[in-house]
Amino acid sequence: AQSVAQPEDQVNVAEGNPLTVKCTYSVSGNPYLFWYVQYPNRGLQFLLKYITGDNLVKGSYGFEAEFNKSQTSFHLKKPSALVSDSALYFCAVVSGGYNKLIFGAGTRLAVHP
Amino acid sequence: GAGVSQSPSNKVTEKGKDVELRCDPISGHTALYWYRQSLGQGLEFLIYFQGNSAPDKSGLPSDRFSAERTGGSVSTLTIQRTQQEDSAVYLCASSLGGKGASGELFFGEGSRLTVL
Numbered sequence: 001a002q003s004v005a006q007p008e009d010q011v012n013v014a015e016g017n018p019l020t021v022k023c024t025y026s027v028s029g030n031p032y033l034f035w036y037v038q039y040p041n042r043g044l045q046f047l048l049k050y051i052t053g054d055n056l057v058k059g060s061y062g063f064e065a066e067f068n069k070s071q072t073s074f075h076l077k078k079p080s081a082l083v084s085d086s087a088l089y090f091c092a093v094v095s096g097g098y099n100k101l102i103f104g105a106g107t108r109l110a111v112h113p
Numbered sequence: 114g115a116g117v118s119q120s121p122s123n124k125v126t127e128k129g130k131d132v133e134l135r136c137d138p139i140s141g142h143t144a145l146y147w148y149r150q151s152l153g154q155g156l157e158f159l160i161y162f163q164g165n166s167a168p169d170k171s172g173l174p175s176d177r178f179s180a181e182r183t184g185g186s187v188s189t190l191t192i193q194r195t196q197q198e199d200s201a202v203y204l205c206a207s208s209l210g211g212k213g214a215s216g217e218l219f220f221g222e223g224s225r226l227t228v229l
Contacts, residue, residue, distance in 0.1 A: 006155075042222065043117075043223060044204070046217045046218065100158060101146070103148070103155050105154065106155045
C-alpha cells in the first residue's frame with residue numbers, strides 16, 4: 001500500500017534562513033510525488049510535482065524539492081524563507097496512474113520575522 | 114466557474130440528521146475526489162470518481178457515507194445519521210484525470226461540518 005510520512009508536526013524558521021520540510025514515501029512501483037500548501041482558511045494549492053526526470057524539481061513561490069530514490073524521500077526546500085510562507089504543507093504520493101492521491105499528515109511551517 | 118465550488122461552506126447539524134455536501138468541479142475535469150480534514154489531522158481520502166468508471170470508494174469510513182456524481186460533473190457527498198466524529202472539513206478536488214494528465218488536483222475551499 002502506498003503511504004507518505006511527514007515526521008515533523010511543525011517547523012520553525014527565521015525569515016531569510018533556508019527551510020526544509022521533510023517527506024518520505026512508500027510505494028510499489030515508480031512514485032509520483034507532490035507538495036501542496038494550505039494557507040489559513042484557504043483550500044489546498046499545488047506547489048510542485050515529481051513524475052520523472054531531474055531529481056530536483058522547482059515549483060511555485062521559489063520552492064523546490066529533491067527526489068531521492070535511495071532514501072525514498074522528497075523533501076521540500078526554499079533557500080530563503082519569508083513570513084508569508086507560513087502555512088500547512090502536505091506531501092502526497094500516488095503510484096501508477098493518477099488516482100487516489102494519498103496525503104501525509106501535514107507539517108506546519110512557521111516563519112518568524 | 115473558474116475553480117472548484119463547494120456548498121455549503123459551513124453546516125451545523127444535530128446528531129442523527131442527514132447532510133448533503135455539494136461539489137461543482139472545474140469544467141472538463143474528468144476526475145473528482147472527496148477528502149476529509151479533521152482538526153489537527155491530515156487529509157483522509159474518501160472517494161474518487163474517474164469518468165464513467167466505477168468509483169473508488171475504499172476510503173469511505175462507514176456505510177453512512179455515500180457519494181454520487183451525476184452526468185460526470187457535479188458530485189454530492191451524503192452523510193446519514195451524522196455523528197459528532199463526522200465533524201470535519203470536507204474537501205473536494207478535481208483534475209483532468211486519465212493517462213498523460215499532470216496529476217495536479219484543484220481543491221475547493223471546503224465545507225466545514227459541525228455535528229452537535
